[in-house]
Amino acid sequence: MRNYIGNLFEIETKDENSKILLFDGYLGSRQDLLDNNEQDELNNKGIETGFLKIDIENNQIEKLFGVAPDNEQELIDKWFEIILSSNSEDPLICMMFTDLGNELGTLSHIASFSIIGTGSDDDKLLEHINSLLDLTDIYNNTSKKIKSTIRSFKEKIKGIDSKNINVISYNVGQGNAIGIFHGKTPLFYFDLGGGAYWNKKTYRDVISFPIDNNPFIILSHWDFDHYESLRSKIEHYNECTIIAPLQKITPSAKKLADKLKNLILIDQEFNNGINCGFFEIFRCSGWTKNDTGIGISIDLKKENDISKILLPGDAQYCFIEKKYKTNIDAICVSHHGGKICNEENFPISTEKDKGFCVYSYGKGNVYGHPLNESKETHKEKGWGNNSESESEDEFNSKDGFAYDTTLGDVMYRKYNPLLKCRYEDFCRSKEWNAKIDKLLKCTDE
Numbered sequence: 001m002r003n004y005i006g007n008l009f010e011i012e013t014k015d016e017n018s019k020i021l022l023f024d025g026y027l028g029s030r031q032d033l034l035d036n037n038e039q040d041e042l043n044n045k046g047i048e049t050g051f052l053k054i055d056i057e058n059n060q061i062e063k064l065f066g067v068a069p070d071n072e073q074e075l076i077d078k079w080f081e082i083i084l085s086s087n088s089e090d091p092l093i094c095m096m097f098t099d100l101g102n103e104l105g106t107l108s109h110i111a112s113f114s115i116i117g118t119g120s121d122d123d124k125l126l127e128h129i130n131s132l133l134d135l136t137d138i139y140n141n142t143s144k145k146i147k148s149t150i151r152s153f154k155e156k157i158k159g160i161d162s163k164n165i166n167v168i169s170y171n172v173g174q175g176n177a178i179g180i181f182h183g184k185t186p187l188f189y190f191d192l193g194g195g196a197y198w199n200k201k202t203y204r205d206v207i208s209f210p211i212d213n214n215p216f217i218i219l220s221h222w223d224f225d226h227y228e229s230l231r232s233k234i235e236h237y238n239e240c241t242i243i244a245p246l247q248k249i250t251p252s253a254k255k256l257a258d259k260l261k262n263l264i265l266i267d268q269e270f271n272n273g274i275n276c277g278f279f280e281i282f283r284c285s286g287w288t289k290n291d292t293g294i295g296i297s298i299d300l301k302k303e304n305d306i307s308k309i310l311l312p313g314d315a316q317y318c319f320i321e322k323k324y325k326t327n328i329d330a331i332c333v334s335h336h337g338g339k340i341c342n343e344e345n346f347p348i349s350t351e352k353d354k355g356f357c358v359y360s361y362g363k364g365n366v367y368g369h370p371l372n373e374s375k376e377t378h379k380e381k382g383w384g385n386n387s388e389s390e391s392e393d394e395f396n397s398k399d400g401f402a403y404d405t406t407l408g409d410v411m412y413r414k415y416n417p418l419l420k421c422r423y424e425d426f427c428r429s430k431e432w433n434a435k436i437d438k439l440l441k442c443t444d445e
């Protein structure tokens with residue numbers, strides 16, 4: 001028997017009949033948690049943190065939690081006490097992933113499952129957990145620095161001719177990592193994520209992104225598929241300033257936040273958008289971690305090429321202001337092509353049906369991203385023809401099109417010589433190299 005106190009941070013739709021529940025939490029009992037007063041102690045010597053994944057049928061969710069399948073989102077952000085067992089007679093199973101353990105995860109049975117919040121000592125426990133995970137202190141410490149950080153960020157990009165800016169969506173498996181480069185120099189990154197834990201197979205070799213000139217790193221939100229590349233090579237980015245939203249976070253994310261030397265948290269500051277010349281940074285207006293993240297709208301003023309780009313992170317489009325969604329050429333599809341909860345107020349492409357979209361997902365990911373439903377909706381709303389997204393011919397098309405970043409894709413319609421050397425630096429397999437080379441040669445003609 002082993003205790004686990006976990007936060008249900010995400011419910012992914014696997015198929016019509018089943019869901020995936022994802023927890024981030026502490027491998028310990030209530031008492032273990034209450035006995036740990038110092039966050040540092042908790043991280044370094046105290047209770048280990050870990051992720052838990054449960055594949056579950058919709059009717060089981062109803063049975064276990066008394067919530068109808070359409071309403072299970074109300075369980076998000078709740079804390080659960082889970083007793084793990086090795087008794088094969090306990091029918092519900094889960095996979096446990098710790099940073100120290102087996103990356104394939106360890107299979108466990110679940111002896112019992114309960115929501116924390118109704119018992120007599122629950123208030124005390126929740127209050128304690130919340131205090132461990134609170135970023136407000138870090139935020140207050142740095143709030144006076146926010147203005148100067150934004151100023152120095154603006155300073156860095158001032159006077160740069162936007163026509164020489166390249167926006168690249170990297171292949172990091174199931175995750176998101178976008179580089180905004182001036183020539184060969186990175187100006188900033190928007191997310192440095194990647195596949196990990198149950199999606200580790202989609203991102204075996206973590207990329208060391210170039211850091212000449214100490215680029216800023218903006219994290220859209222605190223989900224690991226948006227920070228895994230940063231977390232696993234943290235010393236490499238020591239000198240970089242990290243900008244992230246002030247959000248309610250989970251134990252593993254807090255562990256990372258504590259290690260970041262130059263972390264600037266943003267709360268209300270981006271609510272009205274911050275204009276930085278060729279791009280604007282804004283905060284999305286929903287209420288979940290995904291939907292309250294940071295987004296970016298870019299306008300490179302390029303003619304005959306992709307110029308206006310929307311980078312929503314994992315936020316649903318309905319939580320992004322209209323001005324960022326009108327007349328754009330390209331989007332990095334929200335939430336890796338996951339479920340679209342609200343089809344209203346979709347982004348509008350400059351040329352009808354020729355909108356260009358990139359799906360940043362890792363082939364073979366456990367969520368089945370991008371979902372057909374998402375590809376179909378994007379197509380219907382004027383975002384290219386998704387159906388042939390993996391064909392090479394389409395990559396070379398001059399028209400708007402959609403493709404995935406399984407092979408490492410780039411937001412260009414045209415060949416750019418800089419691209420080639422960048423790919424040589426980052427390529428992960430010979431096969432991948434050869435394929436990209438071939439594609440580049442074609443577009444060169």
Ligand SMILES: [Zn+2]
Nearest residue numbers: 221223290314
């Ligand atoms: Zn997310």
Ligand SMILES: [Zn+2]
Nearest residue numbers: 223225314335
């Ligand atoms: Zn994500």
